[in-house]
Amino acid sequence: MTEKQAPLVEIRGLVNRFGSQTVHENLDLDIHPGEILGVVGGSGTGKSVLLRSIVGLRRPNAGSVKVFGEDLQSLDEQRRSEVERRFGVLFQRGALFSSLTVTENVALPLIEHAGLSRADAEHLACMKLALAGLPRNAGDKFPSELSGGMVKRAALARALALDPDILFLDEPTAGLDPIGAAAFDQLILTLRDALGLSVFLVTHDLDTLYAICDRIAVLAQKRVLVADTLERVAATDDDWIQQYFHGPRGRAAAAATSHNGSRP
Secondary structure (H helix, E strand, O other): OOOOOOEEEEEEEEEEOOEEEEEEEEEEEOOOOOOOOEEEEEOOOOHHHHHHHOOOOOOOOOEEEEEEEEEEOOOHHHHEEEEHEEEEEEOOOOOOOOOOOHHHHHHHHHHOOOOOOOOOOOOOHHHHHOOOOHHHHHHHHHHHOOOOHHHHHHHHHHHHOOOOOOEEOOOOOOOOHHHHHHHHHHHHHHHHHHHOEEEEEEEHHHHHHHHHHHHHEEEOEEEEEEOOOOHHHOOOOHHHHHHHHHOOOHHHHHHHHHHHHHOO
16 A cells, blocks of 8 residues: 555545534544555444445535545536445345346446446356355346355345446445454455455454454544554544454454464
8 A cells, every 4th residue: 555645535524414413513534545454433433424425325524525535516417427336335235136046146237337248247247146146156146146255245246347446335334254354354455455446344343343344433423533553543542442452352353463474
């Protein structure tokens, strides 16, 4: 990661409100090229809302979100669609279409946005499924026939369909067993290194933070309290941060990473 490069995403003064409830107030954050940025915070701090604001699924009440130097909200429909094609998004529960096979799910954005024929799109979809670590026969199954871990990988394959520059992942290891979660973490790290992706990762998983994240942003008090390396974030003088990173689970994650030597 090169800090001197312009950020891929620049968030300044972001405000998100739901009725009388303010979730974000004057929130600032950057996503740098090639980094894996982990986003954490207590319940209700608006981690998923922040993700949705960046990818254009929610219009903020105030502030600006620039992606690749452009403000999504000010673009015309065609240009906005072109910019959004450079995102890959994995939603919390996969959000696959239950009536389509896995291959059809991955092929859909290639047909709709890239204008490929169904045959070409499904051929490329098979390649993306392999890239996501799924066996060849998984493509013919429906999402309901897959395990939780395989659904996550199928959703990841769909997120990779249009060769994005940034992956947005919302709790990608939630619900997975520890072995499956660790394998998914390593897959993300491998894809980042092989494809030159940037990754915005909302997670509660301390093992993920220790294993693959270059920086961590902590949401608290309606803003980004700190965004830095794990070591510097964990040393921040804040009650929630201290409990999160230095409680029993945090100590176990740190010890496991130290033992495995898997920190990037």
